[in-house]
Amino acid sequence: MTRAAKQPLVKVKNLVKYFPIKIGAFGSEKAVVHAIDDVSFDIFRGETLGLVGESGCGKSTTGFTILQIYRSTSGSVEFEGVDLASLSKQELRAMRKRAQIVFQDPYSTLNPRMTIGEALAEPMKVHKICPDNEIQGRIAQLIRDVGLNPNVANRYPHEFSGGQRQRICIARALACNPEFIVCDEPISALDVSIQAQIINLLMDIQEKYNLTYLFIAHDLAVVRHISDRIAVMYLGKIMEIAEKKDLFKRPLHPYTKALLSAVPEADPDIERQRQRIILKGDVSNAIDPPSGCRFHPRCAYATDACAQSVPELEDYGDGHQVACLRLDEIAMEEKLETEDA
Numbered sequence: 001m002t003r004a005a006k007q008p009l010v011k012v013k014n015l016v017k018y019f020p021i022k023i024g025a026f027g028s029e030k031a032v033v034h035a036i037d038d039v040s041f042d043i044f045r046g047e048t049l050g051l052v053g054e055s056g057c058g059k060s061t062t063g064f065t066i067l068q069i070y071r072s073t074s075g076s077v078e079f080e081g082v083d084l085a086s087l088s089k090q091e092l093r094a095m096r097k098r099a100q101i102v103f104q105d106p107y108s109t110l111n112p113r114m115t116i117g118e119a120l121a122e123p124m125k126v127h128k129i130c131p132d133n134e135i136q137g138r139i140a141q142l143i144r145d146v147g148l149n150p151n152v153a154n155r156y157p158h159e160f161s162g163g164q165r166q167r168i169c170i171a172r173a174l175a176c177n178p179e180f181i182v183c184d185e186p187i188s189a190l191d192v193s194i195q196a197q198i199i200n201l202l203m204d205i206q207e208k209y210n211l212t213y214l215f216i217a218h219d220l221a222v223v224r225h226i227s228d229r230i231a232v233m234y235l236g237k238i239m240e241i242a243e244k245k246d247l248f249k250r251p252l253h254p255y256t257k258a259l260l261s262a263v264p265e266a267d268p269d270i271e272r273q274r275q276r277i278i279l280k281g282d283v284s285n286a287i288d289p290p291s292g293c294r295f296h297p298r299c300a301y302a303t304d305a306c307a308q309s310v311p312e313l314e315d316y317g318d319g320h321q322v323a324c325l326r327l328d329e330i331a332m333e334e335k336l337e338t339e340d341a
């Protein structure tokens, strides 16, 4: 499918989410967490958009605000052309059956007092997905679809492993026939040995149910397999978005380059040449984010101008968007370094 032929299912435009908080010894001072600031991107129907960035950079807030679990501070989220921020509570509830979320922690997501069958039946009843006499059949089908035996319907969450519970959470997200699922670090809390199984399951059901995903993870290695495109986030801002292949082959933003340098290569020859870029300092505070480019205190290429102006996402061809004021100069500097070497 060409980019022009792709239809956005979700359009995020200039999305902002600030959290007013109290700080100081007795909570006497007020402050604002700039969790996401002027974030814009499209998610095309049927694709997986990976969203990566270090812990605390605003990935979950982006997912929650897209679904309006958190009401946005400003900006808009259009779902098939409808601005979700303009919907009433009741209208949002009706929309929720079309847009679901799978959380990081499958342990706290399921009610320990409900059997698996009850947990799956609940959203179907709330959203009147099918006649009551069809619910048991649908539960059995959903459980089979996520690779479990339908006889688990009578059991309780504590009887299952982390991986099995995440399968059940995925079945619950599927119960309302959604079109869009936010997968918020769905494998981060799981044993490494079963992470690939859950990724493969998500890919299988995406095809079977024609789903669109926003897949959130804190490292690029995890989103590599499942994503069609990848957005890189830093301190509440999108720094780069590109087709997966393009991003891995031609990362342009200095932050993406650093993230990518941490990803091991399967090819031993390439892996031997991999040079890790260690960023100076820590991620800045979202209460008082740096001026200009938020990455400037850690960027090896920063100049005074980077602390003054906020870089906008600009298209460098084929939808490869980057927010950096010095991209052309950096490319030139790197070219000269390669020639000198």
Ligand SMILES: Nc1ncnc2c1ncn2[C@@H]1O[C@H](COP(=O)(O)OP(=O)(O)O)[C@@H](O)[C@H]1O
Pocket (backbone or CB within 6 Å): 019, 021, 033, 034, 035, 053, 054, 055, 056, 057, 058, 059, 060, 061, 062, 286
């Ligand atoms: N409910 C909240 N109240 C106040 N601050 C929050 C809340 N949720 C998230 N934050 C803050 O917003 C920033 C982004 O958090 P989050 O979206 O959870 O990041 P990530 O998912 O990338 O780890 C962090 O600084 C975090 O502390």
Ligand code: SF4
Pocket (backbone or CB within 6 Å): 253, 254, 255, 293, 294, 295, 296, 297, 299, 300, 301, 302, 303, 306, 311, 323, 324, 325, 326, 327
């Ligand atoms: S705008 Fe400046 S600080 Fe930001 S990434 Fe580009 S060079 Fe680095």
Ligand SMILES: [Mg+2]
Pocket (backbone or CB within 6 Å): 059, 060, 061, 185
């Ligand atoms: Mg998170």
